[in-house]
Amino acid sequence: MRELELPKVDLSGLDLTCLNQKTWAKARADIDDALKHFGAFEVVYDEVGSELRGGLFGQAVPDLFAVPDIEKIISASEVPSHGFFFQKKGFPFISLKVSQLSSFNHVQDFSNMIWPQGNLFFCNMVWNYTIQMKELLQMIHKMVLEILGLGDHYSSHIKSIDYSMRLTNYYNDLSESGNKVVLPSHKDPNYISIISQHNIGGLEIETSNGEWISTNPNKNSFTVVIGEAFMAWTNGRFQAPHHRVKMDRSKERYSVVFSTIPCFTNDVINPSKELVDEEHPQLFKSFKYYDYVNFRFSDEGERHTDALKFYCGA
Numbered sequence: 001m002r003e004l005e006l007p008k009v010d011l012s013g014l015d016l017t018c019l020n021q022k023t024w025a026k027a028r029a030d031i032d033d034a035l036k037h038f039g040a041f042e043v044v045y046d047e048v049g050s051e052l053r054g055g056l057f058g059q060a061v062p063d064l065f066a067v068p069d070i071e072k073i074i075s076a077s078e079v080p081s082h083g084f085f086f087q088k089k090g091f092p093f094i095s096l097k098v099s100q101l102s103s104f105n106h107v108q109d110f111s112n113m114i115w116p117q118g119n120l121f122f123c124n125m126v127w128n129y130t131i132q133m134k135e136l137l138q139m140i141h142k143m144v145l146e147i148l149g150l151g152d153h154y155s156s157h158i159k160s161i162d163y164s165m166r167l168t169n170y171y172n173d174l175s176e177s178g179n180k181v182v183l184p185s186h187k188d189p190n191y192i193s194i195i196s197q198h199n200i201g202g203l204e205i206e207t208s209n210g211e212w213i214s215t216n217p218n219k220n221s222f223t224v225v226i227g228e229a230f231m232a233w234t235n236g237r238f239q240a241p242h243h244r245v246k247m248d249r250s251k252e253r254y255s256v257v258f259s260t261i262p263c264f265t266n267d268v269i270n271p272s273k274e275l276v277d278e279e280h281p282q283l284f285k286s287f288k289y290y291d292y293v294n295f296r297f298s299d300e301g302e303r304h305t306d307a308l309k310f311y312c313g314a
Helices: 022-038 050-065 104-114 120-147 151-159 228-233 289-296 307-312
Strands: 008-010 040-044 093-098 161-170 179-186 192-198 203-206 212-214 221-226 243-248 253-262
Touching (some): 022 120, 050 120, 050 161, 050 253, 093 104, 120 161, 151 161, 203 221, 228 307, 243 253, 253 289
Parallel strands (some): 008 040
Antiparallel strands (some): 040 221, 093 161, 179 243, 192 253, 203 243
8 A cells, every 4th residue: 555645746946927837827736736635745846955955954953953052042932932942841852943034134143142153154054045945935825825816915915924944953862762753743833834854754744534644855845834824814725734743762853944924013813804705604713823822832722632723713
């Protein structure tokens, strides 16, 4: 029996200027089908070359997590999981976030917290990766809005989002052997995430019937996952899938998650009125994204299997 795989969508060679090409329409149709069935897909994108990917994963990210007592250097945030530093008790990982990726200066500000003397290589790798991921995510957002018949909303929509990059080190844990869950099943709270794994896989996506699809690292592909905020904004047209990381705890693994999130100044999530009708009643009440994130990662929020539905279900 063939192992279940996420659909692959090739966006190599495409950009926001080729909207009428057949290749754009084909890719858009492939994304539509993948999101309706899985809420996720593998995207092939050759524009992120081996030099950039190798520099990021081979040196920049390992150097970051090699800094002694890094959790004492990084400042906390009032918004859980949106702070610079994140970990979960009982699971062997440390996660750091670079936020407000609108300019190179914000990357430098993050770097200077870690290395007061500066680290230009780290900054260049993160910023160059940011440029490529922003282009890719903007294309995906545009295609999804076109799928929903909301193409004319793209300009205002894209201005209302921000970007973040979460760098994670799953460190080796010799207390247990064999494949174990190192990041428990969850849904992302954001809009859309692009997940890149280096050398060692482990990311698994849950299907609607409870099966788990394993994803594997690839030199020119990434895993795209819909988040809860986008699920609410589309009035449930696309579902945010549960996903987890399961791997051999004796190994070390790095991943980078690049996400679109609502701006701090424009974080009210309203289901688009064009997507609400008799056939599709409104599923979620209007809510403020960062208030929801605070709830979601609170003790109470962690107790709910569907925190979004509990928090703002219509």
